[in-house]
Amino acid sequence: MTTKKTSMRTHTCGDLTAKDIGGTVTLCGWMDVKRNHGGVVFMNLRDLYGITQIVVRPESPVFKPTDELKSEYALKITGKVVPRPPESLNTKIATGEIEVEASDLEILNTSQPLPFDLGEHAGVLEETRLKHRYLDLRRRKMAHNLVLRSRVAGIARAYLSSLDFNEIETPLLTRSTPEGARDFVVPSRANPGKFYALPQSPQVFKQVLMASGLDRYFQLARNFRDEELRSDRQPEHTQIDIEMSFVTEADIAAVVEGMMSRIFSSIGDTLDAPFPEMEYSDAMSRYGSDKPDLRYGLEIADVSEIFRDSGFKVFSGAIKSGGHVSALTMSGAGISRSLIDRLEETLKKQNAKGLPWIRWSDPAKPESPIVKFFTPEEMEALRKQLDIKPGQLTFFGVGAGYAPFIHMGILRTEFISDKKLAECAGLEKPAKKWAFLWVRHFPLLEKDAQTGRWTFTHNPFTAPLPEETAKLDTDPGNVRSCQYDLVLNGVELGSGSARNHTRAMQEKIFGLMGYSKEEIAEKFGMLVNALDFGAPPHAGIGIGFDRLVGIICGTDSIRDVIAFPKTASGACPLSESPAPLDEAQLKELHLRITP
């Protein structure tokens, strides 16, 4: 720990142990707790690294001055390291064997009374925590989150550097590109009426770097999206951004798996690599989600074949018009009728028509309003396909396309993510702590609900699967892409693809999306020009760094792993931003505010 010695301290508050006994030390830190025991003053002196007990005896020259010490005063204390009396040994902290008998004490700074208690679990409004972030970050858990974040970033960087990746900074004052969300813009004083845009990602620049021959790029990049904020969104967020030349998706996957293995091994966990892969279509039909949480089984079944000719028209009708009937089976003892009603309401908001179910308390005597419509053969086939055990309960989804699977997937996620529901469904605590998964081969295109035109599912630069490019002309909706998402415990952690690396293919795909040559040149000129000079095959990925650190730190809110986050309305209560500009500034920028 000698690296943290400074000209003001000999040790930190986390350093001293029995082997330091007898030495004279100087510590700096904050007064955490002060108490008077039979005329002797005891204080806890705290810094980032730990807590050291300070003793001030009545005969000490600094005994009197301890009167004026209050919580969070910054102190410099010199004294002798002595063993603690046996009754006050503390095995829970590293410094628990010793205390420091103060012979000198300097108040480095005083403190106002605190607006809230720094105790770990104090129920303070988030707005108040953010306004006094300098106090909030003194909590051990919060400070630890930021230290861990720094360490994870360091591991990622060291790992990528060891593979000869170069970290290259791309511009933050750049040009708007249509990537799905709104851009933040920056007026240019030197160019009245013109604006820079803050990047939603370094996507186009990193592709240009590949065209530049830079071969292996990474960046811990700041991205900006002017979206409606939700609990897990911030207007600026950080991404581990990677791009490689002369590769296929498999190379990217290997790099990411190696990086994640290093990161998780630093917290003592071993990952199984390579990570499992799943076709997008499988993820959708087996889990009703493109980011299934594989810590849990709870697989969805397609029971359409059983009910194709059923007398129950709700099922057979949907199946005959090309739809499906899906089934999700779990332990049913804890699932009440009122819970079923509540789940049905949830699904109805997602356009489900209802939530049929069968309770198998005794599999031979299924209970449900719908069993009367089924033949004994249908019931037997169902029991067999679902491998029904006594006490289970099956939910059904009915509809077109992936809808019946998505509806069961929503139920699955509800049961997994809510502790109480998981108990109701008898879900066991997962054996696996970290379930990584690659979801591959997303559709290249989907119909935009508003315009009816083809649009990209992830980004417009993703390449179609080489063996399916012929279908671009005949059946573009069924072309699969080189898109792969990285999923961890049901969270989409990253998204990558092999890119279109020829101008011809990129323009063809822009064309399918309805862009004219002129629009392509106007909006994507930089990219298509770069592709036109021998750009190499390349692929890459962007991994949400805030989310990754949040998952590792075990917090639901990425605000707990960002030093100075914004509130849900995009404000910073600490700096009081955003703020109005004065008239002179607006005039210089050639701007006027309109109502």
Place this chain on the structure above:
Amino acid sequence: MTTKKTSMRTHTCGDLTAKDIGGTVTLCGWMDVKRNHGGVVFMNLRDLYGITQIVVRPESPVFKPTDELKSEYALKITGKVVPRPPESLNTKIATGEIEVEASDLEILNTSQPLPFDLGEHAGVLEETRLKHRYLDLRRRKMAHNLVLRSRVAGIARAYLSSLDFNEIETPLLTRSTPEGARDFVVPSRANPGKFYALPQSPQVFKQVLMASGLDRYFQLARNFRDEELRSDRQPEHTQIDIEMSFVTEADIAAVVEGMMSRIFSSIGDTLDAPFPEMEYSDAMSRYGSDKPDLRYGLEIADVSEIFRDSGFKVFSGAIKSGGHVSALTMSGAGISRSLIDRLEETLKKQNAKGLPWIRWSDPAKPESPIVKFFTPEEMEALRKQLDIKPGQLTFFGVGAGYAPFIHMGILRTEFISDKKLAECAGLEKPAKKWAFLWVRHFPLLEKDAQTGRWTFTHNPFTAPLPEETAKLDTDPGNVRSCQYDLVLNGVELGSGSARNHTRAMQEKIFGLMGYSKEEIAEKFGMLVNALDFGAPPHAGIGIGFDRLVGIICGTDSIRDVIAFPKTASGACPLSESPAPLDEAQLKELHLRITP
């Protein structure tokens, strides 16, 4: 080099040597040069790592296809590694012992004809280079600059991490703070009429982190300044930003010296650390600059004492009214009368009244229009103080305050920085490659020329020297500060200070600058509030990363070490930013453009 193997290549174009002979390899890269020698095709295949010679013999199945290959086509080539015939061995490149006999060839991408030649020294307009940056960056020197930049960043990070610094990201969407330059602003759609500002530095946030107890912070931070651009300025630039708690300036200096030693040792150079320190007042009076280039001697002398009672009123008059006469002496043989006239013009633009000089071809017979005014005793004293040698020439500066020294300092810099002038003055090539220097104890305050009020010389957060705080009330203009600049070869590389860590001192200094309590709360509330809860003594520095890398790469323009820089007008010819917004976007932002 096996780390760079991918699923498309077995080796890079820089890997293969004699020990690979006999093996079959697959390489990917760009066609650099193609020539036909007696019916055999030779090509140079190039990637980031090197160049490999490819041979295609007439009997090869891919002989015919080489016809269509043009410069900068992206190729994948498989073949056998064979020794080069003795006459074509190339000892200049790593792969010069071998060539690859192509048996398979795939065109991965074609290329348009290049708009300019990629030869290292092609005289291409910078605008054109930036527009086709993906080609410009294929030049070995440019790519090497970015690789080196990444490596230097990695060394800085690893070093700081080894000292338990945490890299903490501070927000880029924040609030305007008055730090000298104009802010770029970002309208908030969610908060009509309000704006974020992009940070000029993380200064206030890093001080808040110290108040948060985070002890040791660093960040490779992006900073933004909306200034008139000059050749060495960019609207966004990168800074190695450091802040520590419970330290004095000496701790910061030690950290920076250690970091620089690591960085320079990675390019094979050993630095002398600790770096020399110089008082600001000494730097000004001995070198006429607060960033003297100490690779050269060429010290300025103060000869005022000699001429205090001189009959030459230009000198004695200035001295009697409190001013000084300075002298700069150098070899004079190469300095013509017309050069002296030119230098005089330069100084007159800096408010010098003239440029007196004495030529000492024979020191006993000085030549100059002014010697007739001097007594033999004055001349003798001058020769003695300046230690005049035959053939030298002395320039004089006259005026109040530091002005006569600054004028000589400007001459000194002219002679040092211009190769031709250095030759004229007989300057020898410096023995030292890297001259680092700390310039310390800048004045805390200076008078603002426009308002006549006290203002900060560097930033408003710098602490006064503790032993001079009493003078804040009586003689604020003569209070020295804890400000220290890091100078390398005459370039200001970084600027740091110990900060005001109590609210009382920070408010006192804001008060001296004329801020009312209300203005302090409005503009600096976040900082003074944080100081008010036991903020620790802290100090830090910001080091210009672009400049540092530029100096290491030996380029005068930081644009050569930034992947995608802006032009002098703040434009990016590649992405064509900044660009107009459409009406809908402006409306959403509640903005209108004014003329």
